[in-house]
């Protein structure tokens with residue numbers, strides 16, 4: 529970078545303030561830092577604020593949440609779970625780790641979420657569940673997916689890792705399926721440091737996840753099932769409780785930032801918000817025309833070097849094509865998205881000047897690439 533480069537605008541910026549530090553200090557001073565009263569309070573508060581009071585179980589990561597939820601639902605070898613390939617690998621990993629087979633469906637190119645017709649075409653007599661991802665913070669089409677699940681007797685598990693506060697027809701994500709998982713990784717819309725929250729539709733599901741996160745024990749040394757240590761600590765829960773009081777305002781700021789970008793950007797396909805959807809813009813993801821796919825790397829380099837605009841590509845390789853999966857599948861929309869998307873900063877710390885610079889950078893660099 530040359531000296532004339534403007535201050536770098538990072539693609540994501542976790543906000544951790546004095547209140548979070550004070551909360552951690554309070555727990556440290558108590559001398560009890562493992563899973564305890566802070567985790568219990570965080571679960572209850574998360575339920576109230578984000579999932580309309582559905583019971584919640586905290587775990588040490590979003591990935592563990594998916595994994596334990598699947599196991600608690602009885603998913604295992606011989607079962608198939610339909611998932612998108614256009615997502616973070618954790619979605620498919622969680623299915624694979626149970627011994628079940630992830631079956632990869634295509635996405636809708638407007639919202640980058642599962643395309644119901646593609647899902648329905650993949651249902652077999654081994655299919656046990658559909659796991660939609662509310663990608664970038666836009667809800668998957670839960671009514672159509674719910675109908676498919678009902679028709680074929682399938683469970684629904686929501687990967688809401690990126691979608692705290694998103695909603696579909698007035699109902700928050702995480703309240704549609706047998707379970708919904710929220711990640712609390714630092715770059716997500718709210719964080720606990722590392723962590724995950726699972727909202728559940730039944731006491732049996734909740735108990736299953738609670739047992740699996742703690743060595744299969746409800747009462748000490750009376751292990752009922754073989755489990756993990758996937759507990760959240762009170763230190764992390766204390767951070768998450770503070771963040772929970774702020775996530776609503778942060779979401780509104782993300783939505784305002786997105787509206788500014790929507791109005792200003794030229795030459796790229798900006799995010800579509802379906803009627804009835806509340807988009808919480810974990811990512812603000814745009815798409816280049818396909819003829820510019822080969823220029824994406826150079827475009828993002830120019831945005832960084834000349835305009836100081838950080839970007840990310842989520843996700844350049846569909847899960848089914850990763851070395852860890854290698855499951856050939858015909859997913860034309862997934863291929864297009866993987867080759868053409870990139871995400872711009874939309875986080876709540878952006879200033880008006882930052883947003884103007886992002887718009888100016890994209891319009892200049894993409895405009896020149898198209899010329």
Ligand SMILES: *Cc1c(COP(=O)(O)O)cnc(C)c1O
Nearest residue numbers: 589590591616618689711712713
């Ligand atoms: C972040 C993420 C996960 C995993 O969450 P971790 O807390 O990082 O384990 C799973 N699915 C999606 C779509 C994610 O973005």
